[in-house]
Amino acid sequence: MNKSDLIKALSDRGDMPLKEARAAVEAFFTAMEEAILRxxxxxxxxxxxxxxxxxxxxxxxxxxxxxxxxxxxxxxxxxxxxxxxxxxxxx
Structure with missing residues (x-):
């Protein structure tokens, strides 16, 4: 599973538009990256x-x-x- 597959799965399971799912996944990974850098x-x-x-x-x-x-x-x-x-x- 890659990032776009994860976005699609979140959109399907969470019953949300693809744009919102993409924003949620991006926010999640950005927060994780910032924590790892700290x-x-x-x-x-x-x-x-x-x-x-x-x-x-x-x-x-x-x-x-x-x-x-x-x-x-x-x-x-x-x-x-x-x-x-x-x-x-x-x-």
């Missing part, structure tokens, strides 16, 4: 949680040459599936 944790009960994980610097190797390289620290978004969703998928 490094806030987002928790949607029954679905999962989003957070930013921080990884420290380390020495890696170039797979082609074998040369050692310094990999800088980084921050990446992380999603952890919720217990209820995990159980529904597993059953």
């Amino acid at each position: 490094e806030d944790r987002i928790e949607i009960r029954g679905f999962g949680s989003f957070c930013v994980k921080k990884y420290g610097a380390y020495v890696g190797r170039n797979p082609k040459t074998g040369e050692r390289i310094q990999v800088p620290p980084k921050r990446l978004p992380y999603f952890k599936v919720g217990k209820e969703l995990k159980e529904r998928i597993d059953s």
Whole structure:
């Protein structure tokens, strides 16, 4: 499912015009993006949680040459599936 499929589903199930559904989905994703950029944790009960994980610097190797390289620290978004969703998928 992509964003346009999600907008269509919201419009159909929510009995709302496509324009309103698009605005709702855009607002939802914008709010989530802003929270992630602030490094806030987002928790949607029954679905999962989003957070930013921080990884420290380390020495890696170039797979082609074998040369050692310094990999800088980084921050990446992380999603952890919720217990209820995990159980529904597993059953």
